[in-house]
Amino acid sequence: MATTALDALDKTFTLAVRLAELTHTALAERGLTTARAELLLVLNQRGPSVQRELSQALRCTPRYVTGLVDSLEGAQLVSRQPHPTDRRATLVSLTQAGKRTAARMATERQQAALDLFGELPPAQVSAYVATINHVLDHLAGAPDAAGPG
Amino acid sequence: MATTALDALDKTFTLAVRLAELTHTALAERGLTTARAELLLVLNQRGPSVQRELSQALRCTPRYVTGLVDSLEGAQLVSRQPHPTDRRATLVSLTQAGKRTAARMATERQQAALDLFGELPPAQVSAYVATINHVLDHLAGAPDAAGPG
DNA sequence: TATTGTTATACTCTATAACTATA
């Protein structure tokens, strides 16, 4: 039914905006932005990385990674070391504080997931994920299908 | 089950990012940004409006509305008229081209909704919307519940 | 000659503050 499909798209946008606002403020409280937090998470997953790798993982320019690492280094969440074999490259790794921050973000994300979805019957959550997967498949297949919201 | 809740949150973020990217590029192709498109949609819903009203509707500063209206006026999608009774105020309304653009955006949004959700059984779409409503209710109740993603 | 990171520069989005005209 047409009305329901439009409802679904509208609600999806509403939730997206709401989640973006909340993550933005939650991160801002500890001096982080989305890009900086993502860099921490990437380092947490991959371990020490060269800046070029980070720019590929975050899909941003190498120049921008320089700025992100500068600010995170200033906050003592990451540190730069010379690359052991390639003297052009810089190795970036989490400090102890950076590891704690990344771990805490992971914990809070888990807690938020439980707060938001934990009360629902597992079948409903599975159906929700299945619906999103369907939408994502559609978007992957026809990458220009989404109109403005 | 814990894993499923986290999956649901992750998928929600993935979809949000994907939809944001797509709307951004779709709007950029016709020289629009999210804020400019929203202004057109607000004018389409409310009819001619004073800039102060627009700044409240878009939750941005009056100064920023000036810039948005400047650019949309430059694109001949909106026009400014003197307010009939309050000579301090400016009335902003859609031009014919602006009306066409707003109408086309509405049509495309409807089409996108059908593309993305139209194939699914109505019951699944309803359950999806119900799930989002549950999450939105939770976010409204405990506005700091979402952790970083 | 190609690659890593950086300095220099610029553009977009958005905000605050000070100001003008009007109420």
Added chain:
DNA sequence: TATAGTTATAGAGTATAACAATA
């Protein structure tokens, strides 16, 4: 004195281009 809009300015996020050191 308060309100509507604008000029001036600023800051965050992100990009491109040119350049140095190294491969």
